[in-house]
Ligand SMILES: Nc1ncnc2c1ncn2[C@@H]1O[C@H](COP(=O)(O)OP(=O)(O)O)[C@@H](O)[C@H]1O
């Protein structure tokens with residue numbers, strides 16, 4: 001019999017990938033297409049959902065063709081997606097209403113301040129595990145319903161559907177307007193602010209607070225479990241899983257037990273710590289989120305430290321400043337100097353995420369002198385990712401009471417050796433990269449393969465994990481302390497930049 | 506005598522025009538100047554853009570010569586970019602073969618390790634990215650040396666009794682590499698170890714580096730001490746996959 005594979009679709013912030021994995025969890029082919037980032041106004045970041053679906057219809061066949069396989073060799077589809085990016089579409093025509101509003105979009109900042117009111121941003125934290133910020137979906141849905149004439153009435157009549165990107169993909173894979181399934185999974189639902197973190201159901205108190213009609217919401221399903229059989233792109237193949245990309249990466253790194261953690265370095269970076277079936281409430285700016293749910297088993301939870309701007313700072317250095325031609329060249333440029341020369345870049349482009357959660361903060365380059373060259377700035381760009389990780393690890397350690405002993409990493413930025421060494425130096429623990437850097441896709445594949453019986457259990461998956469590289473700490477402790485203090489001083493200088501009267505009505 | 510290639514003549518004309526226009530030129534400007542259709546010019550500038558000779562301005566409307574065009578002698582592919590492109594495929598090779606994988610490129614007559622993937626047995630191993638290997642005594646080295654027209658190692662140092670130290674013998678070995686498209690080594694660097702490597706060809710066929718695996722001879726070679734055919738195929742497929750990635754989207 002011909003070899004069988006699981007197809008993972010990673011619908012990311014910048015691109016959509018299809019990766020095929022074999023039974024040993026080895027990557028056998030990759031096809032990828034970027035989509036446009038649309039910036040209609042300052043602070044707004046949108047995607048064209050039609051373009052994204054179109055890319056899915058191209059990368060999936062391309063990945064299969066690359067190894068000369070046929071669709072009949074695909075046993076399941078697993079979906080991982082950029083989280084919180086929100087889309088409304090017409091139930092009857094299946095067409096998007098406007099564009100998808102991405103997780104980086106800050107148009108809801110005023111709304112979020114209003115909603116927080118006198119009770120503050122943690123108003124809903126007990127119910128949904130999240131603070132009120134522009135990052136999550138609910139304020140975005142509210143904004144769309146408020147700003148599109150007639151939309152709220154149509155939504156209440158059940159003519160409009162809401163979904164994050166996995167819902168959009170599942171709907172289209174299963175026929176769209178012709179009988180498509182409108183569903184999400186617990187991990188994605190846990191990022192909306194509308195799901196009760198304990199019951200794993202839409203919560204009327206939250207729906208009311210955000211004024212979101214229940215009729216637009218998808219059905220919440222386990223992350224791993226057969227959603228439906230596809231009728232488009234791969235007709236007859238079962239959709240076995242959907243997870244938010246960061247949760248998928250946690251799964252792909254086989255962090256199946258409480259206490260295991262990983263950090264994924266892409267456009268943004270996200271450190272997730274598995275907390276088992278326990279809901280841990282952070283006192284230090286971490287989010288409480290669902291890690292995954294397998295079939296009808298109880299859900300697993302995680303604490304998350306989210307950094308909004310890491311790889312995207314490298315992209316800004318490349319595209320915004322034109323200092324380099326490719327992201328990887330930043331390492332070459334950074335190696336032209338010995339250190340940062342005293343410069344620190346705090347990339348609070350849309351406020352600061354964990355552990356600060358300051359939406360009014362904006363970025364700074366601190367310590368700028370005539371001595372600074374572009375090599376120093378390249379270092380400062382990479383180091384910003386290191387320092388942000390250290391802040392998150394400190395907060396995570398404080399919450400869990402246990403110090404991290406090693407950091408498992410993955411994502412596009414792990415190809416950067418200078419950054420990985422800096423991370424080890426700064427965190428003072430070994431930094432370990434697994435044999436598959438595309439853990440987002442691997443996690444989606446694992447969850448889908450489990451659902452259809454391609455893999456029997458979690459233990460078998462664990463034995464697929466192998467160390468591909470490791471960086472050991474070498475930095476002198478005094479230097480580490482000074483560097484961190486400098487960074488923290490630079491962070492202070494980003495606060496209170498946007499004053500309430502500056503916000504657009 | 507074979508004829509000349511018209512598209513290269515046209516590309517040369519486009520380069521001359523761009524070199525003389527500090528503010529850059531649009532496709533229409535170039536078409537008018539050369540009396541060529543816009544689609545023809547578009548194909549030429551797109552290709553020149555892909556090979557890194559011209560760049561686009563922010564709006565995408567104007568093209569100008571790139572800095573790289575003035576530095577053609579330098580390596581055209583950044584080593585860190587090579588690692589970024591190779592990482593998925595090198596991982597896959599390591600997990601399929603069960604051996605250590607390295608990506609290397611030729612720098613001043615030595616092979617610089619650009620990327621290193623541990624043998625997937627979770628044993629203690631240290632990353633050796635940035636260190637150098639002797640090109641004549643490793644498969645990785647032979648796979649790049651075979652396609653380099655300038656860098657013959659000056660002295661052929663012996664690491665074991667099997668190291669090739671005779672320049673004539675090395676030339677023959679490199680000719681074999683060229684005719685087969687892959688390179689091997691057997692206890693030529695370290696006793697009891699063997700390696701296999703294949704060149705990575707970028708745009709236009711330029712060899713930008715090599716990818717290979719290394720391990721104990723009983724795992725790398727068959728009972729007749731020949732390098733295992735299945736491993737050779739895996740290494741070649743890996744080199745091809747990286748090359749395809751490099752050519753697809755620069
Ligand atoms: N070698 C590198 N050094 C630094 N940053 C890199 C490197 N390679 C990729 N990146 C950054 O990583 C990001 C892409 O990683 P990826 O995991 O594909 O992200 P995502 O899934 O969020 O789109 C980009 O923001 C890019 O700037």
Ligand SMILES: [Mg+2]
Pocket residue numbers: 010012013245266440
């Ligand atoms: Mg991603």
